[in-house]
Structures are given as C-alpha cells and as structure tokens.
Amino acid sequence: MRTHDFWTEKATNLSIRNQAFINGKFVNSLSGKTFDSINPATAQIFADVAECDAADVDVAVKAARDAFEDGRWSNMHPAQRGKRLMRLANLITSHREELALLESLDMGKPISDAMNIDIPGCARAIHWYGEAADKLMDEIAPTDPGALALVTREALGVIGIVVPWNFPLLMACWKIGPALAAGNSIVLKPAEQSPLSVLRLAELASEAGIPDGVFNVLPGFGETAGQALGLHMDVDMIAFTGSTQVGKFFMQYSGQSNLKRVSLECGGKSPHIITKNCLDLDQAANAAASAIFFNQGEVCTAGSRLLVDREIKQEFMEKLALASASHKVGDPLHPETSMGALVEEQHMDRVLSYIDKANEEGATLTLGGCRSKDRAGYFIDPTIFDDVTSDMTIAREEIFGPVLSVLTFKDEADAIKIANDTIYGLAAAVWSQDISQAHRMSRALRAGTVWVNCWDPTGDMTIPFGGFKQSGFGRDKSMHALEKYTDLKTTWIKI
Ligand code: NAD
Numbered sequence: 451m452r453t454h455d456f457w458t459e460k461a462t463n464l465s466i467r468n469q470a471f472i473n474g475k476f477v478n479s480l481s482g483k484t485f486d487s488i489n490p491a492t493a494q495i496f497a498d499v500a501e502c503d504a505a506d507v508d509v510a511v512k513a514a515r516d517a518f519e520d521g522r523w524s525n526m527h528p529a530q531r532g533k534r535l536m537r538l539a540n541l542i543t544s545h546r547e548e549l550a551l552l553e554s555l556d557m558g559k560p561i562s563d564a565m566n567i568d569i570p571g572c573a574r575a576i577h578w579y580g581e582a583a584d585k586l587m588d589e590i591a592p593t594d595p596g597a598l599a600l601v602t603r604e605a606l607g608v609i610g611i612v613v614p615w616n617f618p619l620l621m622a623c624w625k626i627g628p629a630l631a632a633g634n635s636i637v638l639k640p641a642e643q644s645p646l647s648v649l650r651l652a653e654l655a656s657e658a659g660i661p662d663g664v665f666n667v668l669p670g671f672g673e674t675a676g677q678a679l680g681l682h683m684d685v686d687m688i689a690f691t692g693s694t695q696v697g698k699f700f701m702q703y704s705g706q707s708n709l710k711r712v713s714l715e716c717g718g719k720s721p722h723i724i725t726k727n728c729l730d731l732d733q734a735a736n737a738a739a740s741a742i743f744f745n746q747g748e749v750c751t752a753g754s755r756l757l758v759d760r761e762i763k764q765e766f767m768e769k770l771a772l773a774s775a776s777h778k779v780g781d782p783l784h785p786e787t788s789m790g791a792l793v794e795e796q797h798m799d800r801v802l803s804y805i806d807k808a809n810e811e812g813a814t815l816t817l818g819g820c821r822s823k824d825r826a827g828y829f830i831d832p833t834i835f836d837d838v839t840s841d842m843t844i845a846r847e848e849i850f851g852p853v854l855s856v857l858t859f860k861d862e863a864d865a866i867k868i869a870n871d872t873i874y875g876l877a878a879a880v881w882s883q884d885i886s887q888a889h890r891m892s893r894a895l896r897a898g899t900v901w902v903n904c905w906d907p908t909g910d911m912t913i914p915f916g917g918f919k920q921s922g923f924g925r926d927k928s929m930h931a932l933e934k935y936t937d938l939k940t941t942w943i944k945i
Pocket of ligand 1: 714
C-alpha cells in the first residue's frame with residue numbers, strides 16, 4: 451500500500467490539464483476566463499481551470515457533429531471501436547494512481563476509495579462496453595413474405611453528458627462507455643467542483659485512438675455551459691446525472707429547444723430496512739453504517755433513512771454505534787482514511803443546516819452533529835439522529851452528507867408505507883431471512899434497485915442502474931444503457 455508521504459509528494463509534482471478539450475486539443479475558453487479548483491481537504495486553491503460558456507459549447511458541438519457526420523467513429527467497424535475503448539480501459543488502469551489522486555484532490559474523497567473503487571470501476575465500465583460494441587444484433591420483423599423489414603438501432607449523433615462531483619470519473623464513464631460504443635460523439639461537462647480527472651481522461655482517449663472531435667470536454671458552470679448544452683439545437687441527447695432539481699431543468703431545456711432526448715439519474719432518499727427476521731444484526735449494522743458514511747455520505751444511493759423494527763431497535767442501535775465508530779474523518783491522502791472532506795464549503799454549510807433543522811424539529815442526536823475540529827478543510831463527523839419521523843425535513847430531503855436518520859416501524863406494512871413515503875425511488879434494502887417476506891417487501895418497494903441482505907455490494911456492470919419516481923429515468927450500466935444512446939429505424943423493403 452502507498453504511504454501518505456508517497457501521495458503528498460505525488461500531489462506536489464502532479465501535472466494538471468486545466469484547459470477545455472475540443473477536437474483533440476487542449477484549448478483555453480474563448481472568453482479566456484478561468485475558475486479556481488479548490489482542494490476541499492485544505493481549503494486551498496490548487497488549479498485554475500478554463501471556464502467555458504455558450505460560445506465554447508458551440509465550437510465543441512460543431513466538432514462533435516462534424517466527427518459524427520464524416521463517420522470517423524460512427525462508421526468505424528464496431529469491433530474496431532470496441533478495441534479502442536478497451537485500450538482506453540487499459541490506459542485508465544495504467545494511470546490509476548494519477549487519476550485517483552486527481553479525484554481525491556479535486557473533491558475530497560479518500561485516496562484508498564479512489565484507488566480501489568472509483569478508478570477500477572471506470573476501467574471496468576469502459577472495457578465492458580468496449581467488449582459489447584460488436585455484440586449488438588438487429589432484428590428482422592416477421593412480416594408478410596413479400597417484404598423484408600429491418601429493425602436497426604442507430605447512433606443518435608451528438609450526446610451532451612453532464613455529471614456531478616461525487617464520483618466524477620465513474621459517473622462519466624458509465625455514460626461515455628455506452629455512448630461511444632454505439633458510435634456517438636460526446637460533449638462532456640463535468641461538475642465545476644471536479645473537472646480534472648475527466649480532462650485527463652480525454653487525453654487518454656486520444657492516446658487510445660478515439661478520433662479527434664469524438665470526445666470533447668468543457669469545464670464550466672451549470673448555469674452557463676450546462677444550460678447552453680441543454681438548450682443547444684444540435685445536441686441529440688443529454689445524459690444527465692445530478693440533482694432532481696437540475697434534472698427538471700434539462701427536461702425544460704429540451705422542450706424549449708429541439709426535443710432532444712433526456713435521460714436523468716437524479717437524487718435519492720433510500721430506505722434501509724432491518725426487520726426482526728434479520729439473521730445477522732452485526733452484519734446489517736456494518737452495512738447500515740457504510741451505506742451512509744461511505745464517500746462522506748455523498749452518494750445518490752446512500753442509505754440515509756434507516757428503518758428498524760421496534761422489537762430489535764435497542765439491540766440494533768448498540769450495534770450501529772459500534773459499527774459507526776470505525777468511520778472517522780481524516781486526511782484523504784492518508785491510506786487508512788475512510789471518510790474524507792465534503793466537496794466544498796457551501797455544501798458543508800448546507801449539510802450543517804440540515805443538522806440544525808433536525809435538532810430544531812426534535813430528532814435525537816446520538817453521534818457527531820458538527821464540523822470536525824482541528825481541520826482546515828470541509829469535514830463533518832459521522833452523524834446519527836434517532837427518533838426521526840417521516841414528516842421531518844431530514845427524513846424527506848436529500849442531504850448528501852454523512853447524516854443518518856433512524857426511524858422505527860411496527861410491522862411489515864408500516865415499513866413499506868414509510869419506505870415509499872418519498873418523492874425519490876433510487877434504491878432500497880431489506881434485511882430478512884424469511885424468503886417470502888424478502889420477496890414481498892422487495893416487490894412492494896418503489897425503487898430502481900432493491901438489495902436483499904446487503905447494501906450495494908459490487909460494481910457489477912451487468913445490472914441496470916437508475917431510479918423510479920423523481921430519481922429519474924433511463925438506465926446506466928448493463929446492455930439496457932445502450933438503448934438510450936440509439937434510435938430504432940425501420941427499413942421496409944418490398945421483395
Ligand atoms: P447538480 O444537479 O447541482 O449538478 C450536476 C451537474 O449539473 C453539474 O455538472 C452542474 O454544473 C450541472 N448544472 C447545475 N445547474 C445547472 C443548470 N441550471 N443547467 C444546466 N446544468 C446545471 O448536482 P451535484 O450537486 O453536482 O451532485 C449531487 C446530486 O447528484 C445529488 O442529488 C445526487 O443524488 C445526484 N447523483 C445521482 C446519481 C444517480 O445515478 N442517480 C449519481 C450521483 C449523484
């Protein structure tokens with residue numbers, strides 16, 4: 451395992467790509483403007499980055515369109531596209547330390563998580579879609595013998611990809627992989643808090659043989675670059691991951707412009723249900739703590755509402771306290787650290803304001819509840835509130851920080867009612883050894899993913915990922931993700 455000294459020294463000597471990547475080249479924004487990238491663990495500026503706006507979006511979309519139309523990627527043999535994507539996956543793996551460090555410095559996550567979860571997950575996603583690129587078969591419809599009807603899937607064209615800062619590279623790769631495998635060109639806008647790893651990825655994509663103009667990256671703000679991409683008349687689709695509020699903007703942008711397709715991976719308030727039929731309460735308590743404290747709670751599927759059967763509540767809370775004690779904030783560059791800094795000061799203040807609200811509304815604080823002392827950066831200690839009820843703000847709104855709400859239920863029907871009492875529907879989990887109960891409850895839960903006797907166990911690419919209700923629609927991962935980056939065409943041939 452690399453040491454803290456190793457990472458600190460590597461951070462000092464890191465070379466940073468801070469310009470936009472358009473048509474195969476790093477360029478300044480047309481306005482010449484830049485914005486600061488702040489390391490949230492130190493609150494220090496460590497890079498200044500090109501600030502793109504509508505004018506840069508026009509240039510990047512044109513480059514992507516030209517590349518799509520002349521077929522340099524869209525008409526390449528699918529096996530050749532796949533080969534280049536797999537080459538990119540291998541380059542991600544061989545640059546794992548550099549990419550992990552960029553992630554950690556840019557948004558505060560522990561270097562060990564970036565090394566062991568984020569970057570391997572990115573390589574896996576790109577490789578998986580590289581392998582899939584030449585395995586997509588089309589259909590012949592069972593028509594009258596006097597005709598041959600071909601039903602083919604065709605790439606859409608130019609895809610705008612807009613992603614958040616919590617898994618900057620991974621959320622991007624879940625979209626880049628299928629969008630490129632299907633033959634599209636992309637214009638990617640990373641979150642303003644975390645543009646650096648994706649900029650380096652663009653350069654690696656070029657090295658892997660992805661032609662100029664196919665893979666463009668525009669760092670910039672949501673209200674300018676993001677909106678311009680959403681409203682652009684020559685963008686065929688927006689693949690978005692981020693908050694529900696901004697997801698709704700993208701639906702509006704589509705309606706106000708060219709009816710571009712929109713896929714939305716938005717927020718969550720996921721219920722984590724511990725029934726009295728749970729066989730191993732220690733294991734469930736460990737999972738409950740990880741489900742909220744992993745990645746500082748900045749996870750769309752965070753198990754932020756813990757629902758515990760009142761008959762086992764006291765015993766479970768003792769186990770939860772023990773399990774939570776192993777989650778401590780620390781320097782993200784220390785290899786032992788499991789919780790890093792929150793992404794920025796404004797976000798930390800937002801999370802703290804939810805803690806104040808919970809205290810005001812009468813929830814009982816049993817752990818944490820404050821900014822971590824003796825640290826310059828934006829750290830919040832793991833926080834647990836007991837005696838939370840469904841009407842409290844912390845049970846209803848997505849906090850996106852290390853704050854767990856514990857609610858109690860009396861029976862299975864009560865648990866389902868509380869669990870589904872939310873505008874979100876991203877994920878849920880049930881712990882029960884009773885197989886009928888586990889099936890009944892997972893069927894009744896309104897969520898895109900339900901875990902039984904575990905919480906988010908793997909980065910398996912074979913399963914679709916996405917939400918019900920206001921958690922969005924469209925799916926990342928699996929072969930289903932390819933569907934949204936293509937349209938069906940019917941060719942009817944009289945014979
Ligand atoms: P956000 O919605 O504020 O920003 C996401 C992206 O949208 C950023 O690139 C941002 O610059 C851009 N954006 C912001 N305002 C915009 C506007 N007016 N017009 C166009 N673009 C705009 O989200 P965030 O704070 O970066 O990330 C946290 C959110 O992401 C949480 O709600 C979380 O649940 C969600 N998320 C969802 C998933 C999922 O797969 N469902 C995964 C990760 C994160």
